[in-house]
Amino acid sequence: MFWTLIAFGAVLMVLGLAVRLWPIPAERLAARPGPEGPGxxxxxxGVKLVLPNAPEDAEARLKKVALDDLRTVSPAPGTYVTRSAIWQFPDVTRVWRDGAGALHIHAHLVIGKGDLGVNRKRLERWIAEAGLDAGKS
Structure with a gap:
């Protein structure tokens, strides 16, 4: 039993290290997917939020909030990678303005199929902390 627990723990450690070292595809760090409509x-x-009337300093406010999160880094302007607390699964958040000036925020997972609403919850928190109005639709 003891050796089984040791082996199980070793497997969990290897899996955790593999997730931490999993490369994030470059296209995930630069993607700007639709939809384009507000809300x-x-x-x-993941989830996407489009704010058509966001203030001029919205990106700067979001950047500050994102980087205040100890599990978030910014590998490129407007791109944030947040890792989950235990397993270190990476989630990517992209922030940009379109030609009409609307602010787009897209948060999505890198590994797996479903995020269980984690990206939306994080975006809602970031939006609130940045003092932006996102509505609740």
């Missing part, structure tokens, strides 16, 4: 949009593995 919240459920997407496979």
């Amino acid at each position: 919240w949009h459920a997407m496979e593995g």
Whole structure:
């Protein structure tokens, strides 16, 4: 029994290290997917929020809030990678403005199929902390 627990623990450690070292595809760090309409949009593995009337400093406010999160890093401007607390699963959040000036925020997982609403909850928190109005649709 003791050796079974040791083996199980070793497997969990290897899996945790593999997830931590899993490369994030470059296209995930640069993607700007639709939809384009205002409000919240459920997407496979995440969520997208479009704010048509966001203030000029919205990106700067979101950047500050994102980087205040100890599990979030920014590998490129407008791109944030947040890792889950225990297993270190990476989630990518992209922030950009379109030609009409609307602010787009897309948060999605990298590993797996469903995020269990984690990305939306994090975006709702970031939006609130940044003092932005996202509505609740």
